[in-house]
Amino acid sequence: MNDQNALLPEPSADGLLIRETPTAQHIDRFLQATTTVTLDAALVSLDELEGLYVYWCSLNDQEPSATQDVLTALEQQGVEPLTRDGVEYVEGLVLTGGVVTEFIVSCEFAGTWGAPSVEELVTARDAAAAS
Numbered sequence: 001m002n003d004q005n006a007l008l009p010e011p012s013a014d015g016l017l018i019r020e021t022p023t024a025q026h027i028d029r030f031l032q033a034t035t036t037v038t039l040d041a042a043l044v045s046l047d048e049l050e051g052l053y054v055y056w057c058s059l060n061d062q063e064p065s066a067t068q069d070v071l072t073a074l075e076q077q078g079v080e081p082l083t084r085d086g087v088e089y090v091e092g093l094v095l096t097g098g099v100v101t102e103f104i105v106s107c108e109f110a111g112t113w114g115a116p117s118v119e120e121l122v123t124a125r126d127a128a129a130a131s
Contacts, residue, residue: 046088
């Protein structure tokens with residue numbers, strides 16, 4: 001084994017790399033709480049992902065890392081960044097979980113979803129309470 005290999009994290013029993021740094025661990029917790037990797041061509045804009053990440057960090061008393069750190073963690077899961085019509089996306093990812101709903105409602109985030117109506121906000125709050 002050379003010195004460079006000694007710096008790499010050890011794989012777990014299932015062959016996945018165990019990420020040791022606090023930054024990597026908090027990014028992993030963020031991704032587990034808010035995303036699902038898919039095999040289809042689902043797209044999430046990088047702006048939406050960044051906004052959700054900063055929101056999640058604020059809820060969890062975490063200092064946000066660079067966007068590239070989040071993208072690197074996603075690439076290790078097979079999620080690829082791409083640009084279409086001048087908009088940056090990640091492909092193969094769906095935003096999931098109650099924090100996503102809270103983010104949309106709390107930030108009045110229009111994003112891809114458009115501006116929510118009052119009726120949609122009530123439904124979203126009900127959905128968040130049930131999850």
